[in-house]
Every structure is written in structure tokens, then in C-alpha cells.
Amino acid sequence: MTDLTPQARATLILRFTALADDELILAQRNGEWIGHAPILEEDIALANLAQDELGHAETWLRLRAELDGSDPDALAFGRDATEFRCAQLLEYPRGDWAFTLLRQFLFDAYESVWLSAARASSYRPLREAAEKMLREERFHLQHSALWIQRLGLGTDESRRRTQAALELQWPLSAQLFVPLPGEAELAAQGLLPDLSALRPRWEESTRQHLGACGLSVPAWGAPEDVWSRDQHSPHLPELLAEMQGVARADPEAVAW
Amino acid sequence: MVNPLARPSEREVWDALARVLDPEIPVVNVVEMGIVRAVHLEEGRARVTITPTFSACPALHVIRDEVAAAVRALGLEVSVQSVISPPWTTDWISPEARRKLEAYGIAPPTPAGDTPLIALEANPPRCPRCGSFNTAVKNTFGPTLCKTIHVCNACREPFEAFKTV
Numbered sequence: 001m002t003d004l005t006p007q008a009r010a011t012l013i014l015r016f017t018a019l020a021d022d023e024l025i026l027a028q029r030n031g032e033w034i035g036h037a038p039i040l041e042e043d044i045a046l047a048n049l050a051q052d053e054l055g056h057a058e059t060w061l062r063l064r065a066e067l068d069g070s071d072p073d074a075l076a077f078g079r080d081a082t083e084f085r086c087a088q089l090l091e092y093p094r095g096d097w098a099f100t101l102l103r104q105f106l107f108d109a110y111e112s113v114w115l116s117a118a119r120a121s122s123y124r125p126l127r128e129a130a131e132k133m134l135r136e137e138r139f140h141l142q143h144s145a146l147w148i149q150r151l152g153l154g155t156d157e158s159r160r161r162t163q164a165a166l167e168l169q170w171p172l173s174a175q176l177f178v179p180l181p182g183e184a185e186l187a188a189q190g191l192l193p194d195l196s197a198l199r200p201r202w203e204e205s206t207r208q209h210l211g212a213c214g215l216s217v218p219a220w221g222a223p224e225d226v227w228s229r230d231q232h233s234p235h236l237p238e239l240l241a242e243m244q245g246v247a248r249a250d251p252e253a254v255a256w
Numbered sequence: 257m258v259n260p261l262a263r264p265s266e267r268e269v270w271d272a273l274a275r276v277l278d279p280e281i282p283v284v285n286v287v288e289m290g291i292v293r294a295v296h297l298e299e300g301r302a303r304v305t306i307t308p309t310f311s312a313c314p315a316l317h318v319i320r321d322e323v324a325a326a327v328r329a330l331g332l333e334v335s336v337q338s339v340i341s342p343p344w345t346t347d348w349i350s351p352e353a354r355r356k357l358e359a360y361g362i363a364p365p366t367p368a369g370d371t372p373l374i375a376l377e378a379n380p381p382r383c384p385r386c387g388s389f390n391t392a393v394k395n396t397f398g399p400t401l402c403k404t405i406h407v408c409n410a411c412r413e414p415f416e417a418f419k420t421v
Contacts, residue, residue: 041394045395
């Protein structure tokens with residue numbers, strides 16, 4: 001892609017990093033359920049979700065590598081929290097089952113609208129990756145949407161827990177739609193989806209499903225509480241300490 | 257050394273690739289699964305293009321190595337390239353491979369197409385054991401990324417189905 005301006009290239013690198021980091025951190029959180037999910041089928045489902053997200057993180061890091069020659073493994077396992085660009089929603093500890101599945105639902109819905117829009121990007125590698133991933137994401141959204149239904153319309157206890165998760169996660173979700181530096185210009189040029197146009201679409205579909213599942217959507221937080229993607233929660237360094245521990249203990253290792 | 261006059265044809269390369277089995281479902285090969293997209297032969301060198309079924313398919317590097325080995329065994333130099341576009345679809349699985357999947361106990365995928373984002377499984381797969389269409393989804397996710405778990409209401413057996421993508 002020789003026709004990218006240096007600025008466009010830098011912004012694409014940032015966006016691919018943010019996309020990869022969201023997936024990578026969510027994969028790690030979902031992976032924490034392996035061996036701990038309430039039933040065997042769900043243990044397997046969460047492992048599948050984690051595996052898919054990890055594959056997508058790798059795809060995004062490869063797209064970044066095409067632009068700057070970076071090493072995906074080094075980025076995943078060698079960066080400190082300050083260099084990550086994931087949203088805080090994905091950093092929070094896995095919590096209870098309702099917390100995990102609600103986060104999955106909100107994120108799956110976001111990813112679906114983002115990928116749908118990215119299929120129209122003028123940057124071919126992004127367009128192709130979005131087309132591929134969207135097919136796989138469909139299964140995620142089916143699964144998480146069904147769980148929100150079960151939890152929201154289940155028992156008083158399941159609804160109470162899901163509602164509690166929603167109170168925390170809904171305001172955090174706003175960060176998913178905060179543009180990265182330079183992103184608005186790239187959206188105007190047709191290289192990246194326009195986050196401000198995606199947000200109402202995401203909000204409409206999630207509100208409709210959450211409402212149908214007996215959950216009340218809380219108010220958005222104050223605008224000053226919506227952070228940019230370089231502002232992280234204290235949960236991220238803790239997560240990275242565990243996720244990167246082995247790789248950092250032996251950076252020269254080629255296989256474990 | 258290989259006699260240059262006896263260089264393998266493109267047909268022979270495809271035949272060799274058709275002997276490479278899918279590492280996760282070792283009754284079907286990578287050609288009939290639609291994983292091998294193209295073979296290009298030039299001056300004793302082969303370029304093989306493959307595509308992952310699922311982005312996170314852990315078998316891809318095994319497939320890549322085995323594809324390369326199969327071509328090298330014909331006396332050719334080989335490079336294997338993986339592409340993601342056009343995205344793999346289960347519509348590329350050959351009728352023969354569908355029969356093999358079913359005989360192996362995995363319900364083959366139904367025709368792919370655009371389905372709404374939030375939808376339950378529209379086309380129930382047919383039970384590979386008793387042939388009934390009276391089946392229900394047990395789990396959208398199965399033992400590998402490409403499969404779902406179902407139960408047959410007629411014979412009461414659980415079974416795996418290939419995800420339709």
C-alpha cells in the first residue's frame with residue numbers, strides 16, 4: 001500500500017493495535033473460565049470464543065505487521081500496559097457468569113457493527129479481514145444473545161446479577177466508540193468505519209435485545225468519564241503479569 | 257536428482273495434495289475441503305495457495321507443513337502461501353467430502369448464505385446416525401472451532417455438525 005500517507009499509516013497501525021488488544025484481552029479473560037465454567041458445554045463454548053478472539057487478535061497484528069514490520073508475538077507478550085490500546089470494558093476481571101456473558105454480548109454486538117462497516121473500507125487488507133471475521137463472529141453473537149435472554153428472563157437472582165453487570169458495563173462501553181488520534185480523518189476518507197455513525201446502530205440493537213430480556217439500560221456516564229484508549233484500569237497490569245509471565249521469563253525461547 | 261523431463265504435472269500436484277488429510281477430521285482431505293485454493297507450477301517450483309477454514313484454526317500450520325511435504329515428495333521446490341480472501345465457505349466442501357463427513361458421524365453443513373446477525377440456527381442439520389431432521393442445537397460451540405453440538409430427538413443420540421459459514 002504505497003499510496004498511504006505517513007499519517008494514515010500511523011493511524012491504521014493504532015487502530016489495528018486497538019482491535020488486536022480488545023480481542024487479546026477478552027480472550028485472556030474468557031480463557032480464565034476454562035475448567036471453571038458452570039457446565040462442561042459452556043466451558044467448551046468459552047474456550048472456543050477465546051480461541052476465535054485470539055485468532056482475530058493475530059489477524060489484526062499481522063495487518064499491523066504489514067505496515068510496520070512489527071512482530072505480533074513481541075507485541076502481545078512484550079508490551080507494558082501503557083502501550084496497550086484495549087478498552088477498559090475488556091480488562092475487568094471475569095466476575096460471575098452474568099458479568100462475563102453480558103460483556104461478551106456488548107462486545108460481540110460492537111464487533112459485528114464495526115466489522116460490517118469495515119467491509120466497505122478502501123484499505124483492501126482491512127476489508128478482507130473484516131469479511132472473514134464477520135462470518136465467525138455471527139456464532140458469538142448468537143451465543144451471547146441467547147445467554148442474555150436466559151439470564152435476564154431466568155430467575156430473580158440471574159436477572160439481578162445481569163442487571164448489576166449492566167450498570168457497570170454500559171457506561172464503560174462508551175469507550176469503544178472514542179476515536180483514536182487521526183481516526184476521524186481516516187473515517188472521512190473511507191479507510192476506517194466512522195465510530196460516531198456506528199454507535200447509534202450498536203445502541204439500538206443492544207437496547208432492543210436487553211429490553212426484551214427484562215433488563216433496564218442505565219444512563220450513560222458523564223462525558224468526562226469516557227476515557228481515551230490510552231487510559232487503563234488497574235486490572236490491566238494484573239492481567240498482563242499473568243498473561244506475559246512465561247514469555248517474559250524466557251524471551252529467547254522459540255517454543256515451549 | 258530429478259529428471260527435468262519427468263517434471264510432475266499440475267494434475268499430479270493436485271493428486272498429491274488430495275492425499276493430505278485434514279488433521280482434525282482425518283477422513284477428508286484438504287483439497288475436497290476447499291482449503292487448497294490454487295497450484296501454480298513454474299520451472300520445477302510450485303506455489304500452493306491455501307486458506308484457513310477459521311481464522312484461529314490451530315491445524316493451519318500442520319496443514320501448511322504437510323502440503324509442502326507432499327509437493328516436495330514429487331521432487332518440486334515449493335512455497336505455501338496462506339490467504340484469507342475470498343473467505344473460506346463451507347459451500348466449497350465437495351459432495352464427496354460431505355458424504356465422508358456424514359459417514360464419520362459429523363452432519364455436513366447446510367448451504368451458506370446471508371443470515372441475520374442475531375438468529376437461531378435456521379436449517380437444522382440431519383442426524384448422521386438415523387437421518388432424522390428432528391434435531392436440536394445443544395451447543396453453538398463444539399470440540400473444534402468448525403463444529404457445533406446437536407441432539408437428535410428421534411434416536412436420542414448427540415452428534416456433531418459442521419458449522420455453516
